[in-house]
Amino acid sequence: MPKPAIVLLLFSLVIVLTVAIVATLPRAPLEAVVIVIDPGHGGHDPGAVVAGVQEKDVTLALALRVLRKAQDRADLRVILTRTTDLYVDLVDRVRIAEEAGAHLYLSIHANYYRDPTVCGIETWVDTGAEGESLRLAQMVQGAVTATTGAPDRGVHRQTLYLRHTSLPTALLEVGYLSCPAERTKLLNPAYQDKIAAGILTGILAFLQAP
Numbered sequence: 089m090p091k092p093a094i095v096l097l098l099f100s101l102v103i104v105l106t107v108a109i110v111a112t113l114p115r116a117p118l119e120a121v122v123i124v125i126d127p128g129h130g131g132h133d134p135g136a137v138v139a140g141v142q143e144k145d146v147t148l149a150l151a152l153r154v155l156r157k158a159q160d161r162a163d164l165r166v167i168l169t170r171t172t173d174l175y176v177d178l179v180d181r182v183r184i185a186e187e188a189g190a191h192l193y194l195s196i197h198a199n200y201y202r203d204p205t206v207c208g209i210e211t212w213v214d215t216g217a218e219g220e221s222l223r224l225a226q227m228v229q230g231a232v233t234a235t236t237g238a239p240d241r242g243v244h245r246q247t248l249y250l251r252h253t254s255l256p257t258a259l260l261e262v263g264y265l266s267c268p269a270e271r272t273k274l275l276n277p278a279y280q281d282k283i284a285a286g287i288l289t290g291i292l293a294f295l296q297a298p
C-alpha cells in the first residue's frame with residue numbers, strides 16, 4: 089500500500105473510533121448531592137412529651153416531608169437516619185452521613201421549656217463548629233422562619249454530639265411543644281409542609297452559595 093493510502097486509512101480509523109467513543113459516552117450525569125436529615129429521638133427515646141404529643145413523632149413526620157419534597161430533584165439525594173419509630177445511637181447517626189459521602193447533616197428536633205409563653209424556632213451548632221456549620225445553621229434558620237412566620241430565636245452554640253464529625257452540621261428546633269399554639273401548628277400537615285419547604289430552601293441556599 090502506498091504511504092498516503094496508509095495515512096488516510098489511519099486517519100479514517102481515528103475519526104471512526106472518536107465518533108464511536110463519543111456516541112457511547114453517557115450524557116453528562118448530574119452529580120447528586122447527598123444530604124442527611126436526622127429525625128431526632130425515636131424508639132425508647134420519645135424526646136419531649138407534652139399533652140400526649142411526642143417529639144420523636146413530630147421530627148419523623150417533618151423529615152419524611154423533606155424526603156418527599158426532594159424526591160423529584162435529580163441534583164439532590166436525601167437520606168434519613170431513620171424512617172420508622174426506631175432509636176439510632178447518636179454517633180451512629182453522623183456515621184451514616186459520613187459513610188454516605190454526605191455534604192451536610194441536619195438534625196430536626198422540637199423544643200420544650202417550662203414557660204409556655206416561650207415560642208419560636210432556633211438552630212444550634214456545636215461549640216467547636218467551624219464556619220460551614222454556622223453558615224448552614226443561619227441559612228436553615230432564616231429559611232424556616234421565613235416560610236413559617238414563627239418567631240426567630242436565632243442561632244446558638246452548645247456542646248452537641250455533632251462534634252463527632254467534621255461535616256457541616258446543625259440542629260434545628262422547629263418550635264416549642266410547650267407553647268400551646270405552636271404545638272397545635274406542629275401537628276398540622278400544612279404547617280409541617282411549610283417547615284419542610286423551609287428546610288429544603290435553606291439547604292439549597294447553603295449548597296449553592298460559594
Ligand SMILES: [Zn+2]
Binds near residue numbers: 128129135136143198
Ligand atoms: Zn430533641
